[in-house]
Amino acid sequence: MKKRKTFRDILAALLVIFIALQFVRPSIPQQPVTSDIQAPPEVKAILRRACYDCHSNETKLRWFDQISPASWRVAEHIKSGRAVLNFSEWDKIAAPDRAGKLWESVNQAIAGAMPLKDYETIHREAHITEKDLIILKDYLNATVKDHPGDTAKQNAAKQQYQNWIDGKMNSAQLPKTLNGITYMPDYKNWQAISTTDRFDNGTMRVIFGNDIAVKAVHDGKINPWPDGTIFAKVAWDQLENKDGNVTTGAFKQIEYMIKDSRKYADTHGWGFARFKTPQLIPYGKTATFTSECVGCHKPVADRDFVFTSPLKN
Ligand code: HEC
Ligand code: HEC
Numbered sequence: 119m120k121k122r123k124t125f126r127d128i129l130a131a132l133l134v135i136f137i138a139l140q141f142v143r144p145s146i147p148q149q150p151v152t153s154d155i156q157a158p159p160e161v162k163a164i165l166r167r168a169c170y171d172c173h174s175n176e177t178k179l180r181w182f183d184q185i186s187p188a189s190w191r192v193a194e195h196i197k198s199g200r201a202v203l204n205f206s207e208w209d210k211i212a213a214p215d216r217a218g219k220l221w222e223s224v225n226q227a228i229a230g231a232m233p234l235k236d237y238e239t240i241h242r243e244a245h246i247t248e249k250d251l252i253i254l255k256d257y258l259n260a261t262v263k264d265h266p267g268d269t270a271k272q273n274a275a276k277q278q279y280q281n282w283i284d285g286k287m288n289s290a291q292l293p294k295t296l297n298g299i300t301y302m303p304d305y306k307n308w309q310a311i312s313t314t315d316r317f318d319n320g321t322m323r324v325i326f327g328n329d330i331a332v333k334a335v336h337d338g339k340i341n342p343w344p345d346g347t348i349f350a351k352v353a354w355d356q357l358e359n360k361d362g363n364v365t366t367g368a369f370k371q372i373e374y375m376i377k378d379s380r381k382y383a384d385t386h387g388w389g390f391a392r393f394k395t396p397q398l399i400p401y402g403k404t405a406t407f408t409s410e411c412v413g414c415h416k417p418v419a420d421r422d423f424v425f426t427s428p429l430k431n
Contacts, residue, residue, distance in 0.1 A: 136186075139186035139187060140185070140186055142186060143184065143186055143189050144189060144190050144193035144194075145193075146177060146179070146193050146196055146197075148175070149175040149200075149206070149207075150175065150206075151174070151175050151176060151206040151207075152206065152207050152208075152209055152210075153206070153207065153208040153209040154205060154206065154208055155205050155208050155216075155220060156208075156216075157220060157257070158257060160253050161224070161253060161254065161257050164227070164246070164250045164253060164254065165205065165223065165224075165227075167243060167244060168227065168232075168233050168244040168245070168246055168250075169205070169223070169227070169232065169233060169244075170205065171196070171237070171241070171244070172195050172196050172199030172200065172233070172234075172237070173199050173200060173203045173204060173205050173223075174200075174204060174205040174206040175200070175204065175206035175207070176206060177196055179192070180241070182240065195234065195237065203219065203223065217322070218313060218322065221258070221313040221322075221324075222312075222313050224254050224257060224258055225258070225310055225311070225312060225313055227246050227250075227254055228246075228251060228254050228255060228258070228309065228310070229309075229311060229335070229428055230246070230336075231428075233246075255309075258310055259306075293393055293398045293399070293400050294400060295391045295392070295393075295400040295401065295402060295407075296400065296402050296404060296405040296407070297389065297390070297391070297402075297405045297407075297408060299374060299376065299389050299390075299391035301372070301391075301393050301398050302348070302350070302374065304328075305326045305328075305348075305350035305352070305372070305374075306326075308326040308327055308328050308329070308331075308332075308348075308350065309326065309327055309332050310324050310325070310326055311325055311326065311327040311331065311332070311335065311426065311428040312324075312325045312426045312427075312428055313325070321353045321354060321355060321370055322353070322354050322355075323351060323352065323353045323354075324351075324352050325349055325350070325351045325352075325426050326349065326350040326351075326352065327347070327348070327349055327350075327428070328346075328347065328348040328349075330344060330346040330347050330348070331343065331347045331348065331349060334347060335428045340422070340424075340428075341421060341422050342377075342379075342387070342422045343377050343422050343424065344377065345377050345378050345379055346377065346378075347375075347376075347377040348374060348375070348376050348377070349374065349375045349424070349426070350372055350373070350374050351372070351373045351374075351375075352369075352371075352372045352373075353369075353370040353371050353372075354369055354370055355370060369395075369396045370394070370395070371392060371393060371394040371395070371401075372392070372393050372398070373390070373391065373392045373393075373411075374389070374390070374391040374392075375388045375389070375390060375423075375424070376388065376389040376391075377389075385408050385409075385411075385412050386412060386419070386422075386423055387422075388412075388415075388423055390407075390408045390411040390412070392407075392411075
């Protein structure tokens with residue numbers, strides 16, 4: 119009997135605490151919407167649905183978000199989410215950085231890093247569906263393949279690519295570096311796993327990963343990266359039109375890293391290659407050009423010489 123009473127007392131105490139907690143709800147600051155992202159309506163609709171609770175001033179809290187102590191976690195997410203990226207204060211981001219931020223955002227959604235998983239579990243409507251993925255990838259592809267002011271070169275590259283698909287071009291016709299790595303046009307079908315939002319020297323960079331890389335990310339087996347992993351880092355000039363919108367300009371260069379721990383044992387298991395200009399001129403006067411690559415990638419030796427961290431979790 120005594121035991122029962124203690125149990126009831128504990129329950130009652132917990133209930134009192136729970137009710138008391140409801141009075142110490144964190145406040146989520148109301149901030150005005152001063153601007154908004156510019157993206158095609160179908161892309162925007164996805165971001166609105168999946169991201170705006172944490173990355174805008176248009177947060178829509180559901181009743182279950184407002185119950186303490188869960189509400190504290192929600193408030194924390196909103197606070198830090200808005201701090202790194204706020205779609206409602208888009209005008210506060212420097213014009214040249216906006217395109218990069220949007221790029222990064224879409225990539226985060228495609229890579230499955232955003233929205234935050236625990237949020238997604240209880241907000242099913244924020245889930246990025248297969249259909250959403252197609253829309254987001256199409257959007258990225260259109261941005262990547264759009265090289266204004268460079269139509270002739272772009273068409274030439276497209277033709278080269280089409281020839282490659284049609285098998286009209288044998289590998290001997292594709293450029294090759296002195297360490298024996300052939301240009302791989304196929305990167306265009308890989309997944310963009312990261313963009314660098316640094317617009318220092320006026321270039322825009324996108325890093326693509328092949329299926330093995332993407333699977334390794336998915337399985338969390340990225341240190342070391344498995345043999346067969348290939349990264350392509352592509353850089354374009356960055357063009358800004360009179361409205362301050364940034365688009366990709368001329369193709370500058372493409373760099374590859376191919377993982378084969380035996381073949382490329384001399385360079386820490388990675389084969390390095392770089393092709394410059396739209397003519398894809400192989401970089402390096404001698405095969406030892408790779409020591410330049412290795413040297414600069416050395417600071418991330420503990421991450422298997424790879425800078426990019428595709429998932430921020
Ligand atoms: C539940 C809240 C929440 C939702 C929903 C959410 N995010 Fe985030 N996001 C965060 C938080 C918190 C951070 C910062 C901490 C971190 O990186 O984990 C962040 C970081 C980011 C960053 C990195 C920004 C930078 O400059 O470092 C990007 C990009 C991003 N989110 C995009 C998105 C996109 C796109 C969506 C929708 C598909 C989304 N987020 C949905 C909370 C959220
Ligand atoms: C001056 C330093 C430097 C040199 C030299 C350099 N890299 Fe990198 N590389 C970087 C940085 C930094 C990144 C991370 C992405 C970014 O910031 O652009 C990177 C990223 C990459 C990536 C994407 C995978 C990753 O690690 O994130 C590839 C592929 C790559 N580099 C290939 C090469 C090749 C091939 C060479 C030599 C021809 C080379 N790099 C030389 C600094 C360098």
